[in-house]
Amino acid sequence: MDRRATALLLVAGLVLWMAPACLADATVDATTMPKVDNGVSSGHATQTDTTTMAREKEAMSNSAKRFRAGAEEFTFQAEVNRLMDIIIHSLYSNKDIFLRELISNASDALDKIRFLSLTDKEQLGTGETSQLEIKIWLDPETKTLNIRDRGIGMTKDDLIKNLGTIAKSGTSAFLEQMQKGGDMNLIGQFGVGFYSVYLVSDYVEVISKHNDDTQYIWASTADGSFSISEDKENEPLGRGTLIKIHLKDEAQEYASEGKLKELVHRYSEFINFPIYLQTEKEVDVPVEEEEAKEEAKEEEGEEEEDEEGAEDAEEETKEEEKPKATRKEKRKEWDLLNDNKAIWLRKPSEVTEEEYQKFYKAVSKDYTDALNYSHFRAEGDVEFRSILYIPSIAAYDFYDKYYEKAQHGLKLYVRRVFISDDMKELIPRYLSFVKGIVDSDTLPLNVSREMLQQEAALKTIKKKVVRKVLDMIRKMAETEVKCKAMEEKGETEDKPSEKDCGQYGKFWEQFGRAIKLGIIEDSTNRNRLAKLLRFHTSKSGDKLTTLDEYIGRMKEGQKNIYYLAGTSKEEVAASPFVEQLLKKGYEVIFFTDVLDEYVMGHLLDYDDKKFANASKEDLKLTDKDEVEKKKDKELKESFKDLTKWWKKVADDKNLQNVKVSSRLATTPCVVVTGKYGNSANMERIMRAQAFSRPGASFTPTQRTLEINPRHPLVRALKEKLDAASEDTMDEGSIASARLLYETALFESGFVPDDPKAFSQRMYAMLKNQLGVDTLEVDEDVEEEPAAEEQAEEKEAKDEL
Ligand SMILES: *[C@@H]1O[C@H](CO)[C@@H](O)[C@H](O)[C@H]1NC(C)=O
Numbered sequence: 001m002d003r004r005a006t007a008l009l010l011v012a013g014l015v016l017w018m019a020p021a022c023l024a025d026a027t028v029d030a031t032t033m034p035k036v037d038n039g040v041s042s043g044h045a046t047q048t049d050t051t052t053m054a055r056e057k058e059a060m061s062n063s064a065k066r067f068r069a070g071a072e073e074f075t076f077q078a079e080v081n082r083l084m085d086i087i088i089h090s091l092y093s094n095k096d097i098f099l100r101e102l103i104s105n106a107s108d109a110l111d112k113i114r115f116l117s118l119t120d121k122e123q124l125g126t127g128e129t130s131q132l133e134i135k136i137w138l139d140p141e142t143k144t145l146n147i148r149d150r151g152i153g154m155t156k157d158d159l160i161k162n163l164g165t166i167a168k169s170g171t172s173a174f175l176e177q178m179q180k181g182g183d184m185n186l187i188g189q190f191g192v193g194f195y196s197v198y199l200v201s202d203y204v205e206v207i208s209k210h211n212d213d214t215q216y217i218w219a220s221t222a223d224g225s226f227s228i229s230e231d232k233e234n235e236p237l238g239r240g241t242l243i244k245i246h247l248k249d250e251a252q253e254y255a256s257e258g259k260l261k262e263l264v265h266r267y268s269e270f271i272n273f274p275i276y277l278q279t280e281k282e283v284d285v286p287v288e289e290e291e292a293k294e295e296a297k298e299e300e301g302e303e304e305e306d307e308e309g310a311e312d313a314e315e316e317t318k319e320e321e322k323p324k325a326t327r328k329e330k331r332k333e334w335d336l337l338n339d340n341k342a343i344w345l346r347k348p349s350e351v352t353e354e355e356y357q358k359f360y361k362a363v364s365k366d367y368t369d370a371l372n373y374s375h376f377r378a379e380g381d382v383e384f385r386s387i388l389y390i391p392s393i394a395a396y397d398f399y400d401k402y403y404e405k406a407q408h409g410l411k412l413y414v415r416r417v418f419i420s421d422d423m424k425e426l427i428p429r430y431l432s433f434v435k436g437i438v439d440s441d442t443l444p445l446n447v448s449r450e451m452l453q454q455e456a457a458l459k460t461i462k463k464k465v466v467r468k469v470l471d472m473i474r475k476m477a478e479t480e481v482k483c484k485a486m487e488e489k490g491e492t493e494d495k496p497s498e499k500d501c502g503q504y505g506k507f508w509e510q511f512g513r514a515i516k517l518g519i520i521e522d523s524t525n526r527n528r529l530a531k532l533l534r535f536h537t538s539k540s541g542d543k544l545t546t547l548d549e550y551i552g553r554m555k556e557g558q559k560n561i562y563y564l565a566g567t568s569k570e571e572v573a574a575s576p577f578v579e580q581l582l583k584k585g586y587e588v589i590f591f592t593d594v595l596d597e598y599v600m601g602h603l604l605d606y607d608d609k610k611f612a613n614a615s616k617e618d619l620k621l622t623d624k625d626e627v628e629k630k631k632d633k634e635l636k637e638s639f640k641d642l643t644k645w646w647k648k649v650a651d652d653k654n655l656q657n658v659k660v661s662s663r664l665a666t667t668p669c670v671v672v673t674g675k676y677g678n679s680a681n682m683e684r685i686m687r688a689q690a691f692s693r694p695g696a697s698f699t700p701t702q703r704t705l706e707i708n709p710r711h712p713l714v715r716a717l718k719e720k721l722d723a724a725s726e727d728t729m730d731e732g733s734i735a736s737a738r739l740l741y742e743t744a745l746f747e748s749g750f751v752p753d754d755p756k757a758f759s760q761r762m763y764a765m766l767k768n769q770l771g772v773d774t775l776e777v778d779e780d781v782e783e784e785p786a787a788e789e790q791a792e793e794k795e796a797k798d799e800l
């Protein structure tokens with residue numbers, strides 16, 4: 001092409017490019033924008049094209065945006081629609097997040113194509129298409145912000161499903177959170193981050209090309225529907241996705257290079273692919289004679305031309321004679337915004353805390369800082385590097401979907417290439433709240449996922465990762481204990497920072513249940529995990545305490561760690577089951593979490609001490625000596641008639657047995673469940689089902705009535721029976737025995753089978769009194785032969 005022809009074409013291009021600007025109204029449509037680059041470079045642009053386009057432009061109306069010729073229209077799935085509605089009308093001030101979400105998605109798409117290319121090189125394509133990068137640019141004419149990746153792209157079907165017709169599981173969960181006043185910032189964690197683009201736009205186009213399909217445009221004004229059509233108007237993408245965001249008037253701040261730069265630095269610095277922003281720079285251009293000047297003028301209209309074009313022009317001028325004069329000219333360039341060198345390859349000492357936290361946000365889709373992290377390199381047979389993060393807050397569905405959900409915490413890389421983020425071979429389920437990366441040089445790159453899962457090296461990695469995570473948690477826990485001890489002693493020297501002191505408390509609040517699940521699921525580390533348990537006890541007051549601290553406070557000769565499970569600390573502390581224990585000064589652990597009963601099913605001992613369930617039928621308080629044992633036996637013997645009679649008159653088929661109790665102090669009787677029966681608490685859990693695994697069966701409750709041989713009511717009944725005989729007991733005594741049983745049922749958390757009969761008896765009872773003058777328990781309960789010293793008894797009372 002000679003110079004004249006080029007000049008002519010440039011003029012044509014200039015006119016073409018100017019046309020829409022002249023006609024521009026507020027709703028200029030990007031899709032019908034003439035394509036400057038094509039027009040210029042292919043040389044096909046003519047005056048006629050321009051006028052046709054101008055006419056078309058005029059005919060454009062708001063609705064026409066979505067109705068391209070041959071476009072198919074779809075309605076959004078109801079929940080997605082609600083979600084978009086909330087977002088587009090949101091007054092949420094932190095609209096910045098949309099960019100982070102789109103870049104994060106672009107990065108995921110790039111990861112996917114790179115992974116596919118490991119086993120099929122052809123997938124990557126050639127030339128520009130094979131460049132795994134993200135590009136961002138502004139188009140002032142169309143008022144659009146454009147984000148483009150060369151990732152895996154979406155087929156027509158993907159577009160329909162992913163962007164509108166199928167609600168992801170996170171959609172309704174996110175809606176729920178928003179209703180509860182949740183933070184929009186969390187959107188990425190729910191897998192619906194894309195829609196945040198409607199915070200800054202009311203018209204978005206997604207142009208996408210997948211290797212298996214042709215290029216399509218998805219477009220929506222978030223008015224309940226979207227359209228999809230084959231893309232004949234934009235440049236071919238090769239592969240990947242281009243999102244054209246028509247910025248709202250209120251969101252024009254994002255039409256600034258400075259702002260975009262700032263956002264990428266703030267949120268996306270550690271994305272593992274290069275992110276480029278197109279920037280406009282002033283450069284000095286030499287001014288030449290007439291011809292050169294003319295050319296320069298044309299160049300000015302060429303602003304939209306890409307980098308290469310501009311470089312060509314520069315070279316051209318350089319070739320000519322030495323520059324005499326220069327003038328300023330604006331040029332577009334691609335600026336690399338991030339240092340996409342993998343952060344985990346750097347030395348820990350060279351990475352700042354801020355950088356670690358930024359990287360955390362990039363890998364986790366979380367927006368709050370991580371609680372604690374560990375960056376290490378494992379050597380030996382299996383080499384890998386890793387950064388492991390413990391989040392500050394548990395993901396919204398970590399417990400709800402514990403058994404169903406795929407684990408998306410740790411990302412596995414092999415030699416810097418992302419492989420997968422849901423490898424259960426990498427970390428056990430109960431630790432799947434841990435985020436971060438593992439990058440190994442030992443694993444093979446050229447195998448499928450399925451084969452990779454078989455790799456023995458993965459087992460080694462998992463073991464080391466678990467060890468590291470538990471170490472991190474243990475250190476936080478130890479710091480907390482240390483701080484507590486120092487506070488008690490009033491020491492301040494070398495005390496860890498406030499932040500470090502408080503870390504384990506925060507951890508326990510969010511992930512304590514994960515630790516309990518670990519005790520259930522991970523027998524190898526059960527003891528390590530038990531060390532991390534926190535709970536209230538009869539002696540801990542408002543503070544949480546540990547098993548080691550419990551053991552430190554154990555009475556001389558105490559062999560068991562006593563505990564009782566129930567719904568609240570108050571309920572458990574007042575339970576008849578713990579009366580004797582507390583009276584004697586034993587510390588009792590109060591388990592109030594639904595999970596605790598399951599945990600105690602797996603945790604039988606700790607540090608050579610056996611766990612003893614205070615509501616178990618066969619609870620032995622201490623090893624009694626021979627004399628005491630004999631006394632007990634005699635006592636039981638003397639109540640034999642009473643227990644036999646009581647069982648008969650109680651008239652409850654679920655009542656298996658009536659026996660003399662050794663654990664009651666102030667209560668006349670309790671109902672307990674046999675060794676293999678369910679406690680009232682367990683029944684509650686079974687109903688709650690939160691953690692009941694498939695196949696857990698529900699055994700009917702077998703009840704035992706334990707009576708307190710020193711209680712005046714019980715003694716009164718005994719005396720009556722001793723005086724009369726089984727057949728001659730009066731109605732009043734029978735009713736009393738039943739009432740006592742029923743009241744105990746209530747107290748133990750069960751419900752009597754016939755509440756009506758219960759109240760009848762109650763009324764009758766009130767009329768015919770039993771003949772006991774006083775029910776004042778404190779004075780009349782006969783003391784059990786005291787084995788302990790009085791001081792200890794006093795201590796126990798003080799605790800209560
Ligand atoms: C994000 O990218 C992935 C491709 O990796 C795609 O499947 C998904 O639908 C995209 N989501 C959005 C909202 O663009």
Ligand SMILES: *[C@@H]1O[C@H](CO)[C@@H](O)[C@H](O)[C@H]1NC(C)=O
Nearest residue numbers: 119443444445446447448451
């Ligand atoms: C992967 O590559 C290694 C060596 O680079 C080779 O020995 C092995 O057979 C390859 N495996 C597959 C499944 O192609």
Ligand SMILES: *[C@@H]1O[C@H](CO)[C@@H](O)[C@H](O)[C@H]1NC(C)=O
Nearest residue numbers: 371372373475476479500503
């Ligand atoms: C992690 O916990 C340890 C132990 O408490 C503490 O020394 C360290 O400072 C914590 N690290 C961070 C990043 O909070």
Ligand SMILES: *[C@@H]1O[C@H](CO)[C@@H](O)[C@H](O)[C@H]1NC(C)=O
Nearest residue numbers: 565597600613615616678679
């Ligand atoms: C304690 O014992 C009772 C009675 O046997 C039983 O139902 C309950 O499940 C046990 N509690 C725990 C926490 O193991």
